[in-house]
Amino acid sequence: MNKTVKHPPNGLLSPPEIDVVSNKDPRDRGGPAQPLFIVKNLVKNFPVRGGILNRTTAQVQAVSNVSFQVLKGETLGVVGESGCGKSTLARLLMHLLDRTSGELIFDGDSVGVHGGMPMRKFREAAQMVFQDSYSSLNPRLPVEDSVSYGPKVHGMAGKAARELARDILKKVGLRPEIFGPRYPHELSGGQKQRVNIARALALSPRLVILDEAVSALDKSVEAQVLNLLRFLKRHYNLTYVFISHDLNVVQYISDRVLVMYLGEVVELGPVDEIYNRPRHPYTRALLRSRLSMDPDDRMDDAPIAGDPPNPINPPSGCRFRTRCPYAEPICASTPPAISQWTGPESHTVACHMYNPVDGHSLSGNPPAHDAMPDTDIQSRPTRVHA
C-alpha cells in the first residue's frame, strides 16, 4: 500500500480504484446459463386474527404467486408503490419469513426445504442490506464488532474476523482506525449505510438483497452509495436484487427491472425496455408520475389516482383494474397470465391487452406508449449523476 495516500479530513476514503476480479467464481456451480436465484410461485399470506377465539378471520395477501429469476452477475431492480409487498418479498428471499408456498432455488439448490441447501450455507451466500440504517445496527456494538459478527458466527477466529472487518470497512470507504471503534450513534446516515453494506459483504455473499438501501439518504450521499455499490459489485462479483420505490435510482443501477403491484409481478424486462417501452398500464402510469425537470412541464393530474386496494381483499381478476383506464369486464373476471419468459432479454407483462386471445377489446393491439397522454419519457432526467 502506498503510504503517502492522503485521506480527506472527514475520514472517508476517496473512491477506491477499480480492480475487477475475474468473472470465474469458484463457488459457481451451474455455469452462467443457470440463474443464480429462481423464485417460483412465491406466496405469502399474513393471517389477520380477531374475534374471541383469536381465529384467523382473513388473509393479507402480501406476495401472491411471484415468479422470476435472478441471473448471475446482474442487478435486478424491483419497483412498486409503498405497500405492494417489496419488503415482504425481500424477507421471503432471505428466508427470514416463512413462505406460505412456493419455491426458492439458489444456483440449483432448493432453499428452505428439508434436504435442500443447508440454511447456514444459504445465509453465507445471500445477504441483505436493510432499509432503516438506524435500527439495523446494534447500538451497543462498535462498528467493527457489528461487521465481524457474521464471520465469527460462521466459525472465523476473532482476530481474523476483525482483520476482515477492517479490510471491508476500507472497501466501503470508511477508515477502519477511525470508524472501527465508533458506535452507530456517532455515525451519519450515509456512514451507517456503508457499515450495513460492509456487514452484508463480510460473509462474502454471492447475492445481496438491497431493501431500499439508499432511500433514506440525502441525494448526494445516495449517489455516493450507489457508485460504491456498483464498485463493490464488480469487485466482489456480486449479484444484486435492488428493491426501491425510486424509479430514477432503479433505472440507474439495474440491468433488469421487475414491477410489482399489490403483491404481484405485473411487468419484467430489461431496464431500457421497461423505461422506454413500458407495456403494462401500471408501469406507464408509474413512469409518468415522475416529476419533470422542466418547469413548464407541470403535472396537473396525478397519472394514477387513489391508493392501492386493500390486499386483504384484492380486486378479482386483474388487481390493477380498479385504477386502470383500459379496464373492461374481462379484467374483472379473469386474472391475466404473465407472458412467457424466454430469456434474459425477454420483456414479460401480465395484461390482457397483450394477449391476442384474451378477449379484451384492445387484445393484441395495445395502445402505444406514446399514444398515452402527457409528455415523452425520453426527455426526463433519468440518470443519477454522481
Add this chain to the structure above:
Amino acid sequence: MTDTNISFATAKGAASEPQQDRVRSYWQLVRLRLRYDKVTLFFGMIIVAIVLIALLAPILPLRDPLETSMINRLKPIGHEGFILGTDELGRDMLSRIIWGGRSSLLMGLLPVALALLIGGGLGVIAGFMGGTVNMMIMRVMDVFYAFPSILLAVAISGAMGGGMLNGLISLTVVFIPPLCRVAETATTQVRGLDFVEAARASGAGSASIIGTHILGNVLAPVFVYASGMVSVSILVASGLSFLGLGVAPPTPDWGLMLSTLRQAIYVNPIVCALPGIAILITSLSFNMLSDGLRQAMDVKM
C-alpha cells in the same frame, strides 16, 4: 450533561494516544460517564462504606450486640460507653445497628440478585420466543403481579413460617414478576429491530443472538430497575421482621429493632429512630445510585 462527559473523555483519550485503535466497550463507556457524576459517586461510596462496615462487624471493636444489661436500658445517645445509646434491653445500639446491617443488606441484595437471574432470564426467554411461550410465562407472572408486594411477601412468609431463609425466598418470589416484566418488554422491543433480523440473516443461532445482541440492550434497563428494587427489598424485609416474619429475635435486624423499640418511643425517641435512619440512608443511597446508573447506561439508540 452526559454528552459533554463523553466528548471530553474521548478527546482526552485521543490526545494521549493519537491513533486509537482500541474498541471501547459499552461498559468502559458507562464507567467513564460514572466517573464524572459526583452525586452518584457520593452515594455509591456511602453504599460501599455501609457494606464494608457491615462485613467488618466481627473484627470491629464493638460490644456484643446480644449482651443485655438491665441497669443500662434505653440510655440516650452519647451515654458513657454507648456512643449511640442502648435499646430496651440495655444492648449497645451502635453494635446492633452495625450487626443488623448485615441481615438487612443481605435481605436487600440477595433476593433482588436471585430475582434478576430468574425473572430476567424468564423475561428474555418470553420476549425472544414470543407466542405461546411468552403467553404462558407472562400470565403466570401476572398472577403474582396482582398482589401488592408487601402483601405477597407477608402471605408467603406467613405460609412458610418465619426465619431468614423463608424471608429470602418470599422476597425473591415477590421481585421475580416485575423484573420479568421489564426484561420481557425490553426484549420484545429489541427483538423487532432490524439488527436482530440482520443477525439472523447472517446465520446466527438464537443463543448467539441473545448473547450478543439482546442481552447487551436489555441488561441496562433491567439492571437499573433491579438496583432501584434493592431499597424496596430492604424496606419489605424490615416490614417482615417488624411483623415477626423475617429474622427472629434476638438477632439484630433493622426492621426488627424498629419493631421492638417502638414501645420506647416516648422514653427515648432518638434512639428508637436510629434503625429507621439506617434504613433511610441505605435505601436512599441505592435509589440515587440506580438513578445515576440509568443516566450512565443510557446510550443513544
